[in-house]
Amino acid sequence: MATLDEIVREYDKNMVLKVCQRQAFDYLSEKKGDLMVSLPVGYGKSLVYHLLPQVLGKDKETPICLTISPLNIIQKDQIKALKVHGITACRLNIMSKVEDTTEDEFVAECDVDLNRVKKVGFSIVLCHPEALFNTKTGHELLSDEQFTSRVVAVVIDECHIIEKW
Numbered sequence: 001m002a003t004l005d006e007i008v009r010e011y012d013k014n015m016v017l018k019v020c021q022r023q024a025f026d027y028l029s030e031k032k033g034d035l036m037v038s039l040p041v042g043y044g045k046s047l048v049y050h051l052l053p054q055v056l057g058k059d060k061e062t063p064i065c066l067t068i069s070p071l072n073i074i075q076k077d078q079i080k081a082l083k084v085h086g087i088t089a090c091r092l093n094i095m096s097k098v099e100d101t102t103e104d105e106f107v108a109e110c111d112v113d114l115n116r117v118k119k120v121g122f123s124i125v126l127c128h129p130e131a132l133f134n135t136k137t138g139h140e141l142l143s144d145e146q147f148t149s150r151v152v153a154v155v156i157d158e159c160h161i162i163e164k165w
């Protein structure tokens with residue numbers, strides 16, 4: 001089993017964890033409960049959820065961090081950053097359903113085949129809250145035992161942006 005420092009070096013050989021990042025990993029590794037991380041812009045909050053699958057999912061084949069993020073631009077930036085570091089990630093996007101008023105107000109669109117998300121797994125699955133909770137695709141994902149059994153963390157990124165829970 002890799003140590004936290006080894007996981008960090010694999011992510012970026014020049015990276016050194018900051019005090020609050022290490023405290024977050026230690027708290028979660030010791031399974032003390034839920035954690036809210038509120039740190040200044042640029043501190044490196046995203047690094048915490050980038051590495052959670054490796055840190056918390058040591059006993060799982062393909063551990064997943066389900067990351068709820070309300071902003072497309074942040075999701076896209078995170079996908080790029082994760083790819084640079086060799087971490088697999090995908091997005092469950094949300095689109096308004098304007099033409100058909102008989103069904104759900106929203107429809108989710110995954111940037112990869114949903115079966116790959118469920119079966120093969122990605123380390124990070126980014127999604128809008130509406131895509132996860134208000135669409136058939138989101139419900140299908142949350143109802144899939146193969147997927148949910150591999151989720152080691154649920155992260156809400158930029159939670160101050162979410163207007164309605």
